[in-house]
Amino acid sequence: MKMSDELVYLGVLAASIPIGFLFRYLSPPVKQGAALLLGLFIAITHLENIHAINVQHAPALSLSWTFVYLLFFRLVTWLVFRLRPLLCTVSTQREEGSELFAKSPVIGGLSQEPTLYDILSYSYCYVGIMTVSPFFRFQTYVDWLQQPSPQTLPGRVPCLQRLKLVPVYGALFLTVNYVFPLAYVRTEEFLDQNFFFRFFYMIVVFFVFRMRFYAAWCGAEAGCISAGLGCYPEKALSKPGGGPTVNYNPGPAEESYDFKTIQNIDCYNTDFCVKVRHGMRYWNMTVQWWLHHYIYPNAPFKAYTLRAGWTMFISAYWHGLHAGYYLSFLTIPLCIAAESAMEASVRAKLGPGGQNIFDWIHWFLKMRAYDYMCMGFVLLKASDTINYWTSIYFTMHIIAICCIIVGRVLKGGKRDGRRVDKRNEVRERTRTSRRKNWSKNGLNRKDEVDFIWTF
Secondary structure (H helix, E strand, O other), X not given: OOHHHHHHHHHHHHHHHHHHHHHOOOOHHHHHHHHHHHHHHHHHOOHHHHHHOOOOOOHHHHHHHHHHHHHHHHHHHHHHHHHHHHHHHHHHHHHHOHHHHHOOOOOOOOOOOOOHHHHHHHHOOHHHHHHOOOOOOHHHHHHHHOOOOHXXXXXXXXXXXXXXXXXXXXXXXXXXXXXXXXXXXXXHHHHOOOHHHHHHHHHHHHHHHHHHHHHHHHHHHHHHHHHOOOOEEHHHOOEOOOEOOOOOOOOOOOOOEEOHHHOOEOHHHHHHOOOHHHHHHOEOHXXXXXXXXXXXXXXXXXXXXXXXXXXXXXXXXXXXXXXXXHHHHOOHHHHHHHHHHHHHHOHHHOOHHHHHHHHHHHHHHHHHHHHHHHHHHHHOOHHHHHHHHHHOOOHHHHHHHHHHHHHHHOOOHHHHHHHHHHHHHXXXXXXXXXXXXXXXXXXXXXXXXXXXXXX
């Protein structure tokens, strides 16, 4: 993304915050219509696609084409990502009986059957388009529209709390990106540098990558918070993306609220969690919920590693067709298999002190694995990615393969892999059974479905 695009996106995020506070003063019907109109305006005027036809030569044709082009292709995109959960839920509740829509919604269900206008309003709600992330469910959107007293809900304090480190992230992004530009990796001069410099470069590139998304996603969350989207009582035990996990009754005005439903990034745990699989839990959290809830369970494989690989493939496809996405995402299952093998064959046999040392080494390698995979994500082209990985001798691939071999030799990784596969199979069957029971009976109990990746 060019720096000019970064500034445009920053401006959009900044504008979404005061706009959100204004939406708190609108009635539900007006809020729904205004959010739709603003979202459509943003979609139609998106600068990336306005260059389709020369406006000077065919202004009327340009306007018509741009409108139809953007409306169609953006609608297809949102149907895949945002409407799949909605359509699946509606289908399930119809199978169980339409009267369920009239009851208090079961966890993960809907309080009303959406109309076409509701679907379009949800798909093109300005919050989702202006902030890009986080993902939110249709029921979260309905709850937002029907908030009884949105002005009394917390807004300014949690918004400022989420924004307080954004200037730091932004300054670090601009500074380090200027000193260590990504374009340098593609030059012959870079390949003439020594191995340690080339290896170090991926560390700073991933640092720049993290700072950029930390700033963007914290700003996006602030845009949601200002509008009151995803605000639920703490007793609802909300999860990122999924929303409340227990049935609840709105309490008094002084009740404590949180915005965990739209939390998309946990910056501290992203950096300092130990495992590759745990790192995924804290990055793009609402989208991880979507992948885990709708892609992973429906993978055409039973083996855990293959299901994880399938999910990563879908995630790569969602990002685009650049080969670098696939090279990066499909390296994740290899890293997960490596850490599982070493945990079962080495860590499990160590004492507390040894496990502490193991965890520090594990954390270091986890960060290097993400540094390594990030290069494919930012270089995009297969040739550029492979050229860089070749320049550091495919270090992380080799380390991962060696860890798997060591685990198999010590006869720990294979058994652990089978055990994990079986445990995940049992867990999926249990979840399916519980969801059916909840849909049928509307039980008031904690939703034990793990909305976050459980690799």
